[in-house]
Amino acid sequence: MKLHWSPKSPYVRKVMVCAHELSLVAEITLVRSVAAMLKPNAQLMVDNPLSKIPTLLLDDGTTLFDSVVICEYLNDLAHGSLFPRDPAMKLPALRWHAFGDGLLDALILWRNERERTSPLAPLLAAFELKTRSSLAQLDQEAFALAQAPLCIGQVTVACALGYIDYRFNDLGWRTLAPRLAAWHASLMQRPSFKDTEPVDG
Numbered sequence: 001m002k003l004h005w006s007p008k009s010p011y012v013r014k015v016m017v018c019a020h021e022l023s024l025v026a027e028i029t030l031v032r033s034v035a036a037m038l039k040p041n042a043q044l045m046v047d048n049p050l051s052k053i054p055t056l057l058l059d060d061g062t063t064l065f066d067s068v069v070i071c072e073y074l075n076d077l078a079h080g081s082l083f084p085r086d087p088a089m090k091l092p093a094l095r096w097h098a099f100g101d102g103l104l105d106a107l108i109l110w111r112n113e114r115e116r117t118s119p120l121a122p123l124l125a126a127f128e129l130k131t132r133s134s135l136a137q138l139d140q141e142a143f144a145l146a147q148a149p150l151c152i153g154q155v156t157v158a159c160a161l162g163y164i165d166y167r168f169n170d171l172g173w174r175t176l177a178p179r180l181a182a183w184h185a186s187l188m189q190r191p192s193f194k195d196t197e198p199v200d201g
């Protein structure tokens with residue numbers, strides 16, 4: 001399998017955390033691919049017309065995207081438990097996944113806007129408000145996040161928090177969400193998260 005990959009992308013990180021947790025890292029060849037909203041990547045678009053990473057190429061030529069599809073594929077391949085089947089576990093897992101991905105989507109748009117020459121102030125304010133509200137809500141869910149077996153939900157929420165550390169360090173999110181910060185700190189002890197911390201390059 002080949003993965004269009006970057007060490008900076010939080011969506012790629014989701015896939016790599018799952019690959020570590022499922023002992024599949026050795027099966028994946030990483031292809032460093034640059035994906036930027038304003039610069040469609042012709043080589044990447046051969047495999048994914050949306051020019052987004054992560055994109056996974058299987059040995060039979062099949063291509064898979066986006067991140068959650070790849071994560072579920074890897075989970076099935078390894079007969080893992082990152083996508084619970086029991087409805088009592090499945091719905092919270094999918095909700096946390098949607099929450100984490102939605103937060104990531106807002107953070108990426110916030111960063112794009114912030115980097116424009118003349119950013120729209122109301123848009124910046126809206127993204128900040130959504131981020132702060134999400135952190136407050138997730139802080140209330142920290143105990144549940146800690147109690148539930150590790151699944152795609154916690155992986156995604158943790159990757160969103162890692163992206164805040166990487167790109168929005170000045171937000172001081174740990175002060176806003178101390179219980180969430182404690183849960184995050186204990187999760188970061190896992191090799192799957194330690195080995196996938198975002199880095200420039």
Ligand SMILES: N[C@@H](CCC(=O)N[C@@H](CS)C(=O)NCC(=O)O)C(=O)O
Nearest residue numbers: 009011035036037052053054066067
């Ligand atoms: N929903 C997608 C989001 C992937 C995504 O937006 N990745 C960014 C990199 S962090 C990207 O490829 N951006 C390029 C673009 O939007 O053109 C997923 O979960 O895989």
